Each structure stands twice: as C-alpha cells, then as structure tokens.
Amino acid sequence: MKYALLAYNEPETDQRGPIRTDIAGVLARPSVTSWARLQPVESATTLSSAGGKTLLTDGPFVDSKEYLAGLIILEAANLDEALAIAAELQDMRTDGAIEVRPILEDG
Amino acid sequence: MLEDLFRDEWGRVVASLVGSLGDIELAEEAAQDAFAAAAERWPRDGEPANPIGWLITAGRNRAIDRIRRDRAYAQKAALLARELADQTEGTVDETTSFPDERLELIFTCCHPALALDAQVALTLRTLGGLSTDEIARAFLLPFETMSKRLTRAKHKIRDAVIPFAVPSDDLLPDRLDAVLSVVYLIFNQGWGDGRAELAGEAIRLGRALVELMPDESEPLALLALMLLHDSRRAARFVNGELVVLDEQDRELWDQARIDEGRELLRRAIARHDRGPYVIQAAIADLHLEDPRDWGEIATLYGVLAQLTHSPVVEMNRAVALAEIDGPEAALQLIDQLPLDGYRYFHSTRADFLRRLGRNTEARMAFGRALELTDNELERRFLEGRMLELRPRSDADWDEFWTSTLDDLKKTLEGGQGQPR
Numbered sequence: 001m002k003y004a005l006l007a008y009n010e011p012e013t014d015q016r017g018p019i020r021t022d023i024a025g026v027l028a029r030p031s032v033t034s035w036a037r038l039q040p041v042e043s044a045t046t047l048s049s050a051g052g053k054t055l056l057t058d059g060p061f062v063d064s065k066e067y068l069a070g071l072i073i074l075e076a077a078n079l080d081e082a083l084a085i086a087a088e089l090q091d092m093r094t095d096g097a098i099e100v101r102p103i104l105e106d107g
Numbered sequence: 108m109l110e111d112l113f114r115d116e117w118g119r120v121v122a123s124l125v126g127s128l129g130d131i132e133l134a135e136e137a138a139q140d141a142f143a144a145a146a147e148r149w150p151r152d153g154e155p156a157n158p159i160g161w162l163i164t165a166g167r168n169r170a171i172d173r174i175r176r177d178r179a180y181a182q183k184a185a186l187l188a189r190e191l192a193d194q195t196e197g198t199v200d201e202t203t204s205f206p207d208e209r210l211e212l213i214f215t216c217c218h219p220a221l222a223l224d225a226q227v228a229l230t231l232r233t234l235g236g237l238s239t240d241e242i243a244r245a246f247l248l249p250f251e252t253m254s255k256r257l258t259r260a261k262h263k264i265r266d267a268v269i270p271f272a273v274p275s276d277d278l279l280p281d282r283l284d285a286v287l288s289v290v291y292l293i294f295n296q297g298w299g300d301g302r303a304e305l306a307g308e309a310i311r312l313g314r315a316l317v318e319l320m321p322d323e324s325e326p327l328a329l330l331a332l333m334l335l336h337d338s339r340r341a342a343r344f345v346n347g348e349l350v351v352l353d354e355q356d357r358e359l360w361d362q363a364r365i366d367e368g369r370e371l372l373r374r375a376i377a378r379h380d381r382g383p384y385v386i387q388a389a390i391a392d393l394h395l396e397d398p399r400d401w402g403e404i405a406t407l408y409g410v411l412a413q414l415t416h417s418p419v420v421e422m423n424r425a426v427a428l429a430e431i432d433g434p435e436a437a438l439q440l441i442d443q444l445p446l447d448g449y450r451y452f453h454s455t456r457a458d459f460l461r462r463l464g465r466n467t468e469a470r471m472a473f474g475r476a477l478e479l480t481d482n483e484l485e486r487r488f489l490e491g492r493m494l495e496l497r498p499r500s501d502a503d504w505d506e507f508w509t510s511t512l513d514d515l516k517k518t519l520e521g522g523q524g525q526p527r
Binding site for chain 2: 001077078079080083100101102
C-alpha cells in the first residue's frame, strides 16, 4: 500500500536550510519511496478554470495560514505502519500537521 | 431460539467473516445470508451440533458463490476474498473450530483514525448486531444520517487499510482505552434515557471484552462499573419520573448484578492496577452503601482527578466534599471549574444553592441546566425541582427580592451578576 504524507507548516516556520538529521534519518528509510520539500508559498503559481478559460494566479490554491511544505510517498502494509512513520516525523516537528492519505493505485 | 443465537453470536460470525473476506460490508452481507439460511433450514433439519461453525461456513460459501457468479462483486471483494474462492471446498466445514476474532473486529471499529461517533455506530452494528435503524433511533438521528455514517466508516477502513488486528503491545494501552470509552459511551447513552437495550448492549460488549482479554484489569473494572450502575435501573424511574439515588427504593435494586459487579471489582483490584475504571467502579460500589462513606468517596475522586485531569471528576469530588464540609465550600470549589456548557454542573450548583437557602439563584441554575438538557425525563425532573423552589412564604419572597436586587446591583456596577 502506498500512502502520501502531506506536511503542513505554520506560517512562521521557514524550512529552507539543511534538513534536520533526525528527519533526514526517517526520510532515508527504504519504506520512503520519494519525498520533496516545497519552496515557500510565495513562489507558487496556480492554474484554475473559470468560464471555460484557464486562469493563472500568483500564489497557492488554498489560501490558509498553514501552507503545504512537503510531500512524502511511503510504502506500508497498512494505515498503522504509515501512521507510525508520520507520528515519528510529527514528534520531531512539534508544530504544523501531517495529513496521511492512501494513494489510489491505478492499473 | 434463533433470535437469541443471533443476538449472542452475530458479532462472532461477522468477525470471522471479516477475517476471511477482508471487508466489513461483504462480511455483513454474508452473515445476513447465513442467518437467513439458518432460519430456513434449522426449523426443518434441527439445530446443528456446532451452530457457529455452521453459520460461518454458510457465510463463507455464500460469499464464494457471489464472487464466482458476479464479476462486479468479485472486483469489489478484497484480494483475500478471491483467494478464499480459489480454495477447494471441503477444507473448511461446519465442524471446523473457528477462532474468535471479535477482538480484532472491535479494535478495528474503535481505531482512532475513525471519528468517535463512527466508532460507536460501527461497534454497535458489527459486534452488537443492531440494525442501522435501531442505532439511529438510539441516538435520536435520522436513518439517512446513521446510514451514511456507517458507510463512510466502512469505506475509510477499506480505503485507508485500517488493519484487522489486535494492536501491538506499544499501541495497545491507548487503543484499549479507546475501546473501553466507546463501550462506556454506549452504556451512558442508554443510561440517561432509561432505555435498557443500549445499556444491555454495552454490558454484553463488556462481557465479551472480559472474556477476550482476561488478563487486563480495566475491562473487568468497566464491566463492574456498568453492572453496579445497571443494578439500580428498576429503581431509577417511578411512574416515568427520574428518582435520584438517595430516594430510590433499594428493594428494587438487582442484587445479583451488584454481587457480580463487586466480584469483578475485587478481581480487578487484585491485579494492583489502579486505572480510571477501577477507581470509578470502586466509587460506584461505595455509593451503594447506606450510610455512604463520603470521605472515602471524596478521596477516590481525588485520585481519579489526578489520573484524568477532568473538571467533571473535580465536580463530583466537590459533591462528596459537600457532605463533609458543607455546600458553601463545595460551591466555591465548583465555581472555579470551566463547566458552563455541562448541564450537570448547573444542576449541581442548583442543589448546593438550594441547600444554602439561596432559592432564587438555585432556580436560575436549574433553568440553565434545563436549557442544556436534551432528555425529556431530565427536563421533567429539573422543572419539578424548579417548581419546588418557587416563593411561597414571606421569607421566600424576602429572599427572592434580596437576591434579585443584589443581582441588579452587580449588573449595574459592571459585574456579571449570576453565572449564565
């Protein structure tokens, strides 16, 4: 089973700079198949549809205080395994949140 | 009687089928089919030697039939179900001794990834065998709402792959707490309204937990707690009206329940664990004595407060302290608690105020409790109490005017007057 971990940060948190060693350790595990840290929301551009046309806007799609800061793709046997890894990461972070969602496998 | 068997064994059959089929919806359908087949066959052919084995086998066979006949159904079925269909028939039959998988099922239903109301509904449906309609009515919700809640929960379990397993040792304490909370919540839902079925259902679930986890003290204590409360059921309502413990006819208390509850409590205490349910059961036991040892009750509430940091527990401790130090001290204690939204806080305040002769303030507190209650029996009880406190004598009227003017003065001086 594949799971996506969506890491949200509080607005004050700046995650540029080297990844913390403990977090890097989790990300290096074989069950983590890929991961990415996203640049801050100011760097985002959003495309959406309105009136049959595709619009381009400056900034993220969801306008909220907390912002999507990173994505992690995990391989896990079940939700408890995925939650265990997410919990390890969230314990290290102490603010923001991590959403765990199963990935829809096609084919 | 098949109906009794249904009540007692539905959970066992569903649990086993969830284990085989890997999907709760499929397991429920299969169990439904199996019980229907039994209703048809057993009156004719006699009850089988191993009724549970018969039912589980019948459920599995029907599920296999469906998977073979119906491609859409097969796709819906989890991988395990397809593997099941590939097995040659005859390896499993009604004489097979199937392991009891109810523990796996209850931990799945009470998984923290599911919202609490979903946990409660799913536990009642899959382990209790209550119909969606029965659960909806028990929680005073429309059928549609409950139906959607159940479906969403089952789909979440399927899509997020909540494992069908007893949690590992490191997770077990928290997960067990969650299961016990769900069972106690079900009991309390039935307790407040005086409806026996839900309380009875919770007790049955409690018995299953004790049977399945004989080495744990909290399930023993929870069952003890529920039995000790439930023993007073017949005395709690007279002519459809709520009767408080002090005014109950003790002859109506179920002594067998009390004895059983006390024996379970003794077993739980013998294990030297002092979890919250052990303490609550000990308190419930103390409340059955006459006269009550309020000192001991207050002490135990203190211990419970340390464990749970719950303002409701603090409130209950104050109620015990009122019996020892008087209502004035107790009132000062509870006025510091953040319980303005809790109806029993206001009814407790009202009782203290009444005992202090502050009838007008007591009536207002009862009024506040009334605003917060959703229960017809409680409503009538509180209205009755309010009526008893209406001014009748000159002294009553003096008190009314003094209190009202005091309140007005405080409001004009910028204070908040009576807590609202």
